Amino acid sequence: MTTQGRPRKACGVCKAQKIRCSGDHPSCKRCQRLRHACNYDVNPTTARGRKPLQQAHQRASLISPTASYGEFLGSSGTMQAGRDAVSAPGVLRDRPTDESQLGIPTALALTLAEAYFDNMYNAGYFLPRRHFLEALTAGIAHHHVVLSVCAWGANFYRDANGQATLKDNGSMIEWAKRAGRLVFQEIEDLSEENLVTFSNLALFWHSQGSWRISQLHKGNAYQTLYIMGLGPTAPRNENSLEIEIRRRRFWACYLMHCYSPERLALFEPIANMHDLPLPWPEEDFEAGMSRCPTVTLKSRQSNGGIFCELIRALTFWSSVVSSFKSKSDFGAKLTDIHTLDEEISSWWRNVQSNFKLSQSNITAVPHDTLPRIMLANLVYHQSLCALHASIVPLFCWASGEESWSTARQVSAQRAFDHASQISELISAVLSTHRSLSAMPNFVAYAAYCGCAIQIPFIWCLNQKIKERAQANVKANITMIHMMANYWKFAALLEVHVRCLYNIHNKGPTILEDEPKYLDTSKLTNFTINAVYARASILEFTGILRSKGDGYVKPGEETKDLGIQESSDIALSYNREQIQAQKAQLQQPHQDTSLLLPPQQVDNLGEKSSTLDIFSPFFDLEMTNIFSDPDMLDVVQFDTSLLNLDYLEMDGWNDGIGTNAAN
Incomplete structure (x- = not known):
């Protein structure tokens, strides 16, 4: 019997990790399975020069995507380049990169990322904070994701003199435009990384008053989510961290849509919103596992998380806008008003007191x-x-x-x-x-x-x-x-x-x-x-x-x-x-x-x-x-x-x- 020999040329990712590669072009089987960007043009000299970051990436790729938060970060939970880098969806690149490729020093990128997470109330639902900061430190975060985060962070950044330096010198806008160009180059990949960047850019350009560009990116975020869906039907109720991150991104896009005057029916083909589990409380997400009963919009119960209540609140807001835009006669409109009033008031009575x-x-x-x-x-x-x-x-x-x-x-x-x-x-x-x-x-x-x-x-x-x-x-x-x-x-x-x-x-x-x-x-x-x-x-x-x-x-x-x-x-x-x-x-x-x-x-x-x-x-x-x-x-x-x-x-x-x- 003739056994298949080792391919004459492995892809860059498999070669760096000394793993058997199928050698298929344009993407080997392993990279297809793991959704890595397969590349056969890695310079060995360059690869050796980045050995510490490659080792970080090797360890990251071996971490189970369903591992607990503690397994992701190690017992200390500290952020170190090249140590326990996170393999969370929507965070990693396939090859380590240095700061020269982005034109943003790593220290500044980390500062801007902190500003992004500190000032965007929904940032952590698109990107798990500690996961992303680990990947950013290790140099293995997606370029367009990093650029979109840095652009957003620059909107809030102030130097020691209180000046919006990165906003005034044009860096902020340039990073946002570069993020847009890069994500459009990868638009056919239909990845969660693209969903994150499109959502970030939609909110960013809205903050800058570019209403049309904002809607362009928002539409692409929705279309990406619409085409990808939430995966197989069976795991949607699964209590794994990977599925939870995916659901959080769905709900983050949902909330972004609730602010607009359009109907929420657009999301019905993606998921049954009323039966889809609402996000875990933050303490459960930090632990990497849910310790609360599953709650949904239909269940009218709460798991004690603020994100859960925000979803309910903005769902009501969308219903309010639809109500006064309806063409029904005044009598029917008045009935709708008092029905909605009672539903909203009933929900608020049951919200826990520390949120009021x-x-x-x-x-x-x-x-x-x-x-x-x-x-x-x-x-x-x-x-x-x-x-x-x-x-x-x-x-x-x-x-x-x-x-x-x-x-x-x-x-x-x-x-x-x-x-x-x-x-x-x-x-x-x-x-x-x-x-x-x-x-x-x-x-x-x-x-x-x-x-x-x-x-x-x-x-x-x-x-x-x-x-x-x-x-x-x-x-x-x-x-x-x-x-x-x-x-x-x-x-x-x-x-x-x-x-x-x-x-x-x-x-x-x-x-x-x-x-x-x-x-x-x-x-x-x-x-x-x-x-x-x-x-x-x-x-x-x-x-x-x-x-x-x-x-x-x-x-x-x-x-x-x-x-x-x-x-x-x-x-x-x-x-x-x-x-x-x-x-x-x-x-x-x-x-x-x-x-x-x-x-x-x-x-x-x-x-x-x-x-x-x-x-x-x-x-x-x-x-x-x-x-x-x-x-x-x-x-x-x-x-x-x-x-x-x-x-x-x-x-x-x-x-x-x-x-x-x-």
Whole structure:
């Protein structure tokens, strides 16, 4: 019998590990099975020069993909190059690489990766943090994954002088573009690494205001997931770390889609979402095995993890958006509103108490977990706020409609209460947490919607309601302004909230009290015709897309919410104001975040902490909302750069402005 001899030439991966290679081209059988990028052009001299990293890769390839977290990292769990490198899905390259191939020093890449994980609430669901940092240190992480992570990290990175150096010198954008080029070269590989990079780039370009490019990458992430699926049906409920990582990526993409105004039906062909296990709690993921019963959306139970609650919350949010976009008659719409209200309220009653924020307990929440918990709370409040505001013309800028006035008044009070609670949480965060860079983009949107609902009460005749509205709107616009350093969408909301204020200021509806005590006509007889205002208030990013026109191009976003000349109130937006607003969107946003605690400045640097009071956003009319100079807590900010003379502007103490006196 003739036995098959050793192939004359093994691939680079098998040769480096001294493993028998089938010699098949373009990919040997072992590399096909392990989803490695097979390469027959390895330079032996170069390979010998990288022996320590090759040895790390050899050890990594021998680790079972279903091993526990402790087996991945060793008993000490410390991060060492060339020691127990992680073989987790979506992390490794097939050949060790050095930093010269990326053009990013390893130390800087690690710093940026830390910034990425510290500031992106969902980063750990796309990439297991410690797994990725192990691979990055060993030089065996996928190039396009590393570049996308570094680009994201550079968005948050600040040097010792508080400057966004890597953002200002163009490195951030260059890394994102390189990541895009590389992942498109590998798009036919249909790998989980591609899914991670496409998702990272979708979120990154959204943060930079490139709405169309963001959607391009988001669509590719979805298509990759759609084609690959979750693997065989049997293992979907399997409690292995590998399957859990895959499910986490599915849920991370799902959440990304929940923010958009499109329906969730797109995900139904990929998996039965209501029966798919929700992510493990973080402590179970750290241990590498689940110790909790499997929970699903259908089971309506919780495993104690915040990610589980975020999925439920944003699923409800998607249902809320679908509800007020439906074409059903008002009676059916009202039934849907109260059904959804009960479902959302029932879910929230069962959420564990340590996930429910209040002004009194927010200081006890660890800084690293606050963004996720804050997001869950705001999605809950915002879902009910937008749901009920959708039938109140004064709040959502819909055409005036007096029918069903009692139902509208009840909803107005419900929306007003939840908008107030959102503002109170935002105010508490502003006063107790110095760094806002990790706050999700949805927080700025919730603040904007809260402004839309509470701005009319700035002219309220009830002094207590008026002062609360002023304080709440002030907190909301401060949060929006601070987040605009990191999210271009927040900068757009700055322009829109000023537009809302100006229109109300020029013809305010004088309200006597909170909604439940008002004449209902004050809530329903709203006649301003602004075609984009409703979408901006109720749909989060819905204003970025219009039927037939696709997603808006950068720089072409609406600045005036589509105010029609036929509206009853003549607008005073002159050409200079419009140009100033346009420039505000196009210019890099001034860094106005609060200072980091001393222990956090080593890598990320200090963040400049001044409000840009020279922006057209903070003009004379807008500052009228702060009728009491003491309401501006300048202690939080760097007063060396804050020109306090503007507190003495004419009209600062007019309270409700000149219109109220007429």
